[in-house]
Amino acid sequence: MTEDHMCNSRARIAILCLIAGCLLLPAAASAATDHPHTWNVSKIEVGDNYTSLLGIPEIGDGDTIRIWGVEGYTYEGGITINAPNVTVTRWEGSPAQPLISGTARAFTVSADNATFRGLNISGNTLSFGSGAGIDAYGIQGLTIAECTFAGNTGGSGLGGALHAQRVDHILVERTVFTGNTADSGGGAYFDSSNYVALTDTTFANNTAEQNGGGAFFTGSTGATLTGATFTNNTAVYGGGGAFFFNSAGAALTGATFTNNTATNDGGGAYFVNSVNAALMDTTFTNNTATNCGGGAYFRGSPGARLTGTTFADNMAENSNGGGAYFEASADAALTGTAFTNNTAKSDGGGAYFDSSCSRARLTDATFANNTATNGGGAFFSWPLGATPMDIALTDTTFTNNNATENGGGAYFASTGTTLTNTAFTHNTAMNWGGGAYFKDSADAVLTDTTFANNTATNNGGGAFFRGSTGAALTRTTFTNNTADFGGGADFENSADAALTDTIFANNTADYGSGGAWFAYSPNANLKRTIFANNMAKYLGGGGACFEGSTNATLTDTTFANNTAAQNGGGAYFVSTGTTLTRTTFTNNTAAQNGGGAYFFNSAGAALTYTTFVNNTATMNGGGAFFTDSTNATLTDATFTNNTAAENGGGAFFIKSTGAVLEGATFANNTATNFGGGAFFISSAGAALTDTTFANNTAEQNGGGAYFDGSDDAALTGTTFEDNTAVYGGGGAFFVRSEGARLMTGTTFANNTATNGGGGAYFAASHNAALTNTTFENNTAARLGGGAYFESSTGAALTDTTFTNNTATICGGGAFFISSTGAVITNCRFENPTNIFAENSTGVLNATRTAGTNIAGGPYLGGNLWLTDPTQNISEWCADADFDGICDQTLEIPNLGTDALPLVYGGTVAVSSTPAGASVHVDGVNTTRTTDTFLYLPVGDHTITVSLAGYVTPANRTVTVVSGTNTPFSFSLQPVPTPTPTPTPTPTPTQTPHSHSSGGGHSDVSAGTASNIPAGGHASFAVQGSAISEVGVTAGETVPEVLLTVERGGLPSGVDAPADAVYEYDEVTLYRTTDAALAGASLNFTIPKAWLEEHGFAPENVVVYRYHDGAWHALPTHIVGEDAYGYSFTAESPGFSLFAIGAEGSGPAPTVTATVTPTETATALPVTTPAPTATTPQQSPIPFGLAALAAGAALLLRGRRR
Structure with a gap:
């Protein structure tokens, strides 16, 4: 190996080691980061600051990301928060909210309890997807505070700025969503996210291609919006400001919806299938819906509660419910809610309640200056076949609302409507029902309700009822309303209306029926209702008109100071079977007929205790006018001070x-x-x-x-x-x-x-x-x-x-x-x-x-x-x-x-004992004998009777008064004979014989009387006895009485009651008892000769009654005197055996002046009595009570008073 080769090898090894070391350095650094950790992000890289959110190497549980905001500087988003309890916040002291913007979603949150505070998450754009600013899914707890979301675009996704799906307990406070765009939920979209809280948050100028221009809630229970503002948001379909779908229990407090627009429904807000929504002190202003519900739309959302909520200047451009629309939303409760200046092209300028909204309750609500075709203030609908609605309005006011057709204040097409202490004032309808219109609204109940200063171009200035049976108005007032017909109210085809303590005052009809018009509405029942100062300017019925309304009943009703240009100043009736009881017509005026009331083709009208006072008709019937009205009945009716310029000052009847x-x-x-x-x-x-x-x-x-x-x-x-x-x-x-x-x-x-x-x-x-x-x-x-x-x-x-x-x-x-x-x-x-x-x-x-x-x-x-x-x-x-x-x-x-002129006189009944005496009047023999009746001219007359063999009594004077019946009785005494003891000889009379005696004479008299009332008196003339007359006074009603008098003697074993007894008489009562009598009297005469013979004065005469085994002295009084003897009367509590006697030491009778009887009695027909028989005759009939009553030889005269 060469040196160069070895050197090259070492160099390669050194390079490889350096690379390896460089690769291992990040791993060593990562391993060194603890959580929670604070990550600092700024424009300038200083110390451990990062200049990019994407440069943060790791986000862990509880981390805080602080971002330094600089005006004009943008941080790119695309961050995923996948650790819980992470906070992304503006770095304290930074001059501006840090702007996070980009072509990707700014934040994706997949861990619980993420917090975003003080950020400007704006300008983020997604071509497809949801939540360009923040997209959270499947977590618990998300807080967004003091952030700004502007100009974010979700494309065809949901929630232009914020999208939260299955995220519970979201808090968004003091945050602004503006200019964001999405398919739905232009600003924010909450999906299946319960307990979302938006506090002091603003949604402005956001747009949704479908629903929820500002925000969209779907399947999100318990959302609370407090102090939230939705302004200038737009939804192409529904819910320009906010849209709630299947989101129960949404609570909006102090929220504001202003200038939001929905191309379809719910310009401000739209609630669909969202039960129990609660809106408190929330305001909907200047929102617009092309279709329904300019301010808000509630659909299938029962239990909505609106308290202190205001709908103002909202518009439903092409349909119903300018302020709010309720569809299939039962049990809506609006309290202290105001609808002002809202407009609907069709119905319900302030609010519209669809046919499927049952049980709506409005309390202390106000509808003012709203406009619609029907129901300027509110419209309550119930088409045929729908479930009846239960609408109740209490302390609610409708003022200055306008309907281009019907129901200026409100339109009710629902059954069971209840209005309590509700007022309709200054409302206008170009057709019917200036204040309110009731169509097919059965059983409406209006209590303490007021209709004042409303106007309808056609009928029913205050209210119009059409096809609405059973309306019940109590303490309801119609004042200063105006219409062509029925200035106050109009009832058409509305049977069984009941008005109690209701007032119609100062209403005007340009044509007829100033106060109220009842047209083909049978069985109207008005109690204590007042019609005062109403006017029909062109036709009739100043106070009210009943046309084709059969069986109307008016009780304690008043018509006062009403005026009609034609007929019926107070009321006009063209209805059969009308009943007026204790009804008053006062100071009413008709320019034609019937100042008080006019009845036309009104058969069977019944007026009882009805009064017409001071009414005036320029033509006929100042008080009342009846034409073609058969069988009218006026019972205890009064017509006083009425005036007709032609005929019938009080009443006029023609063809009636x-x-x-x-x-x-x-x-x-x-x-x-x-x-x-x-x-x-x-x-x-x-x-x-x-x-x-x-x-x-x-x-x-x-x-x-x-x-x-x-x-x-x-x-x-x-x-x-x-x-x-x-x-x-x-x-x-x-x-x-x-x-x-x-x-x-x-x-x-x-x-x-x-x-x-x-x-x-x-x-x-x-x-x-x-x-x-x-x-x-x-x-x-x-x-x-x-x-x-x-x-x-x-x-x-x-x-x-x-x-x-x-x-x-x-x-x-x-x-x-x-x-x-x-x-x-x-x-x-x-x-x-x-x-x-x-x-x-x-x-x-x-x-x-x-x-x-x-x-x-x-x-x-x-x-x-x-x-x-x-x-x-x-x-x-x-x-x-x-x-x-x-x-x-x-x-x-x-x-x-x-040929038979009558004498002006009175009847004198002349009787004598015995009968058969000739009667002389004023010295002229009448050729009649006693007993008889004489009819004498008025004045004083002298009457004398005479009978052969009897002493002629002194003349007696009678004063005859026209129409009276005066009885006179004479007791005749035989001419005295040498017999030592003269005894009055009874005049022989025809009497029945006693069956037991087998013949002979019987001194029995009998008489009957019937139907004596309690306190009444009857008297019976008696023959054959010293007693000339027996009188009875009834203590109770006595149907019949039979009385007999028979001379008798002292019973065996009984001592005489007095020193001397003139006569014993048995008086017997049949067919009644002593208990039924209040008293009895006996009139009798004793000859002066007998008294002188026995040495007694008349004061010594006493009548005794034998009763309960003893004699009882009776009160006895002197009542007269003539040449023959003294006349007496005695008072007895009952009848039995009597003794007329004298006692030297007996009780002193009271002496009284002679009294001429003055009893008024029924005159009996004058007949000539048959001559009295002088020879007793055998009667073939056994002696008995019936015979005594029917055929006894007695002169009977019964008198009752």
Whole structure:
């Protein structure tokens, strides 16, 4: 080997050793690094600093990489963090965030708990892939703080700046994502990453080709965004600011979404299948969605809770939900949420709730200045076939919203909507429902809800209900709303609406129905509802209109100060079966008819306790107008101070047959033409019962009422008082109205007519029937003070009274002209001038018939004629037979002759014991014998009775009062004979014989009475005894009583009760008991001769009753004296054996003045009694109680009071 060769070999060995040593040096250095380790990276290589992130030899557990940031200097990324707990941070004190940028992904994280702080990870670009800034996968814990991600591009991948997949517990705080781009999640994309927290983080100007311009969350539960801001982000599809997909429990607090855009849905944010999202104090402003949900879109995301959240100036350019859109998102709860200035091209300017959103709750929410085609503020949808929604709005406000079609404030197409303390103010709809529109929304419930200053161009200024049955409004107010129809509210095809304590005030309809319109909405039920100061500017129904709405019920409802340009100032009804109870119409005005209310084609209207006060109609029916409305019923209704410029000041009925007025009152109403109180034209069969017309005025005819072409009117118990007609018929005027019936209790009093018929005027009204009717104090300036009959044939006046009526010319009571066939019977005429007739005929009496006449006499026939000096025959005529019928006739010129005029007198019932005495009146023998009834003229008369063989008693004077029944009883005593002890001999009478005695005489009297009321009195005349009359007073109602009186003697073994006994009498009660009586009395007479013989004065007379085995003295009083004897009365608690006696030391009876009985009793028919039998006759009927009641020889007179 040569030297050169050896040298070359050594050189090669040395080089190989050097290379080997160089190769071994890094291994030795690596082996020397401990973790955690801090790696410093800077622009300048100083000490152990690295100038490149890629120069870091090894990253271990817990390492920190500090990067010195210099403005304009870029560090290339491409780093993989594959060790846990690694922190990459800005080197403290460096002048700028270190910029990491490149064509590769800046950081790939595959280990837990990586932290990035203070970095500027920007401008990284991937042609394909996700997370150009940071891509993390399958780890726990990732923190990004105070970083900037700008201009990163993920290409067709996900998450332009940040992509986290299966990474739980991510914290991103005080970080900015701006100008980043990706297919989805332009700024960041979180996939299956639970508990992501974004705090004070900003996403601005990021773009996603599909969803989530700022950020995208998919399958990521429990994301929390606090103070996060999403601004100017864009998504070509959905969720311009953020997109949440299958991400339950997202919580956004103080987050802001501004100027974000989505070409499709959810300009600000989009929640899909993300349950229980919670947005607190979050703001969506100026976001835009080309389709739905300009601010936010919730789809299939039940349980969303929005609190203190604001949606402002957002837009859904081509569809629904300018502020927010909820689709298939049940149980949404919005509290303190505001929707302001949002716009939707279609529906729901502020918010849209799709048909599949059940159970939405809005509390203290505000919708203001939003705009949409329908539902300017909000739209709640429920198409046919969808599950009913349960929408509840509480303390929610809709203000200044606008709909170019329907529902300026809100549109409800859902069932079960509940609005509580909700307000709709200043909203506008170009079509229907300025405040709210309810379409097919059954069972809506509105409580304490307000509709104020809303406007609808067509119908329902405040609210419009269409096809919405069962709406219930309680304490709801409609004020200052405006529409063409239904200024306050419009109900169309909405049955069963219930309005309680609801107010319609100051609403205006440019056409009709100022307050509310119910169109084809049956069964509306209004309670305590008020319609005040509403106006229908062109048509009718100032307060409300009910058209085709059958069976409406209004209770305690008020219509006040409403105005209609045509008919129905207060209300307009074109509906059958309307019921008004305790409803009031006050100060309403109609420019045509029906100042208070107008009824057209409204059959069966029922008004009960309804009041019409101070209403005005420029034409007819100041209070109410009924046209083509049959069978109206007015019960206890009141019409007061109403005015009609034409007819019917109180009420007007035209073509309304069968009207029934019961207990109604018409007072102080005025009509310029006819019918101050009421006007009936072509309305047959009106029935007025207990109805009052008082102080009404008509400037022409019919001050109280006017009937024109209204046949068969029936007035019962009706009063016309103080009414005035300038022409005729102060009380009532009937023209061309046949068959009018003025019946029991109808009264015309103090009415006045300037021309004729102060009380009533009948013109061409045939067959009028006046029965038991009263005309009193009526006045006509010319003719017919009480009544005026003109060309009215067949008038029938029965039991009718004309008293103190006056006419200046003639016919103060009644005037007949060209009225033939009148029939006037049992009437009373007591006027300065009674009847005057021209060209008339009549019948003034019926057949003489037994029965009480109008003067109280016993026979019916003619009429009672008083006062008028030319016709007062009843005051002075002769009545020789005392039958109450004058003995001469009275002719009424041009009318007829009363052949049976009545005597003005009273009944006197004359009886005697014994009967059969001749009766003399004023010294004239009446040719009648006792017992009998006489009808005598009014005044004082002297009555005497005489019977052969008996002492004629002194004359007695009776004062006869018209219509009274005065009883007189005489006890006759036989002419004295030499017999030492004269005893009154009973008049033989026909009496039944005792079956047990086999014949002979029986001194038994019997009498019956029936139906004695409690406190009532009945008396029985007695024969054959010193007792002349027995009286009973009922302690309870006594259906029937039979009483017998029989002279007897002292029972065996019983001592006499007194020193001397005049007579013993057994009084027996049948068919009732003493317990049923409150008391009894015995009237009797004792001859003076007997007292003188036994040495007693009348004061010593006492009646004793034998009861319970002992005698009991009864209170006994002197009541009269005549030539024959003394008359007494005794009071007893019951009946048994009585003894009439005298006791020297007995109780002193009370002496009283002679009393003329004044009991009022029913007059019995006058009959001529058959001669009293003088020979006792054998009766074939056994002696028994029935025989005593039916055929006893007794003069029985029962009187009850």
